[in-house]
Amino acid sequence: MKRRTDEEISAPLYAYDADIRAQYGCFAGVDEAGRGPLCGPVCVAACILDPEAPVYGINDSKKLSEKKREALFDQIVEKALAYKIVFVGPDIIDRDNILNATMGGMRQAVEGLDIVPNLVLVDGNRIPDGLTMPAQPVVKGDATSASIGAASILAKVSRDRYMLELDKQYPQYQLAKHKGYGTKLHYELIAQYGIQPFYRRSFLKKQGYWPEGK
Structure with missing residues (x-):
């Protein structure tokens, strides 16, 4: 079976964006990374792509290898009309x-863009309350819209880089391996070393996990 090229992978996502752009003009895609982990931030990105400078290979960040995400991140940052990471x-x-x-x-990411979009995808x-411009939710948007896909890559790579830096400061938690998600290893390391300020205490309490005396 012939492997699809990056351009072929992105073509349906860019076609979707072209339809949106024809209706609304300039628009932004928004996505997040890191809602589920036990620690670290949730990272949100908003992105306005330049239709004249496409970034081929954009897709849902979860479907891409780490190496591919890193390469696409640099291209998106270089070619996008505007982006904001929060x-x-x-x-x-x-x-x-x-x-x-x-x-x-x-909301912060959208409001932080250098260009004010006519629409936010x-x-x-659901959409954030308090936006000053029209917005539409798109289920599985990161695999539907190139702009949302680009935002998902910006968010995912930014958060992963943050967790790798945190891993250097707290190597005992092996954050580079699990990125803060609730793996068996991670729970064992929390039990051994306790809770640091970068942990989401509400997550640990909700799951009934709170190391005694930590």
Whole structure:
């Protein structure tokens, strides 16, 4: 079976964006990474792609290898008309809950763009409150729209890089291996070394896991 080229992979996503652009003109895609982990921030990105400078290979970041995501990240940053990346930390997640923290991050990312879009496409089934421009949710948007796919790559790579830096400061938690997700190994390391400020305490309590005396 012939392997598809990057251009062929991205073609349906760019076709979707072309239809949106024909209706609304300039628009942004928004996505997040890191809603599920036990620690670290949730990272949100908004992106306005340049239709005259396509980035081929864009797709749902989860379907791409780490090496491919890294390469696409650099191209998106170079070619996008505008982008904004926002980190929302564990303190906000614990205070507001993960959904509200994510929605707030999405609003910040959109408002932080250098260009004001006429429309915002948001991955998922809901949109942030308080946006000053029209917005539409797109279920599985990161595999539907090139703009949302680009935002998913910006968010995923940015968060992974953050966790790799955190791993250097706290090597005992092996964050580079699991990126903060609740793996068996991660729970064992929490039990051994305790909770640090970068942990989402609300997540650990919700799952009934709270190391005694830690």
